[in-house]
Amino acid sequence: MSLVELVKPDSTKPTRLLRDPNTGYMLLEYTGVDGNMYRVPVAIFMLPQEFGNLASLLGYSDLFEQIRTNLTNSAIILPVEQQSRYKTYTTLYAGTVTGSGNTSNIDVSSYGSVRVEVRVASISGTTPSIDVYIDGLFEGSGDWEPLLSKTGITATGSYFLGQIDNNVFRYIRVRWIVSGTSPSITFGVYAQVMA
Numbered sequence: 020m021s022l023v024e025l026v027k028p029d030s031t032k033p034t035r036l037l038r039d040p041n042t043g044y045m046l047l048e049y050t051g052v053d054g055n056m057y058r059v060p061v062a063i064f065m066l067p068q069e070f071g072n073l074a075s076l077l078g079y080s081d082l083f084e085q086i087r088t089n090l091t092n093s094a095i096i097l098p099v100e101q102q103s104r105y106k107t108y109t110t111l112y113a114g115t116v117t118g119s120g121n122t123s124n125i126d127v128s129s130y131g132s133v134r135v136e137v138r139v140a141s142i143s144g145t146t147p148s149i150d151v152y153i154d155g156l157f158e159g160s161g162d163w164e165p166l167l168s169k170t171g172i173t174a175t176g177s178y179f180l181g182q183i184d185n186n187v188f189r190y191i192r193v194r195w196i197v198s199g200t201s202p203s204i205t206f207g208v209y210a211q212v213m214a
Contacts, residue, residue, distance in 0.1 A: 105214040111135070112193040113207035116149075121194035124156060128189040130212040134182040135167055139175045140205045147202035148173050151195050153180060155188035163192065 035048040037058070046058045112122050127133055137151045150170040154163040166188075167180040183191075193208045 111208040115205040124190040135180040144202035145200035147199035156190040
């Protein structure tokens with residue numbers, strides 16, 4: 020079979036993407052766990068650098084399932100059917116604070132929707148209160164836009180801030196404003212996310 024090599028392999032990425040000039044099919048060439056070289060048709064286009072050494076570690080039967088799984092954690096925009104299935108959660112912040120502050124930048128570029136909950140585990144001091152904000156970063160200017168908020172929290176419990184849909188921000192942060200005398204507040208900010 021005469022193949023035109025489209026991507027040159029290197030020592031860290033032994034996978035090659037090839038095109039069969041007779042059929043026009045794209046083929047993924049990789050070394051299986053048994054040491055044999057395999058060429059299989061590729062039904063979706065993907066960038067070889069996203070595989071890393073994935074293909075050389077897999078057997079033929081589970082190659083495509085593993086690639087689909089790997090794509091959910093990659094920088095590639097996911098197919099629509101995969102987007103509707105890939106849901107997970109992440110902790111944006113958890114700790115105890117005695118004053119106002121914010122987190123560092125949190126990368127949410129892989130997520131199209133982010134739903135946020137604040138859970139206050141303990142709150143003490145004289146008239147303690149906390150306001151919690153989720154801000155999005157305008158990277159060109161460095162300015163932060165408030166996206167979600169819950170203000171005037173004075174008791175333990177769960178508080179739902181809302182949801183960011185059609186997320187256009189690569190980075191968000193959690194910001195909090197604490198008031199009262201000698202306040203101490205233990206809380207977590209959790210996100211349910213969807214690609």
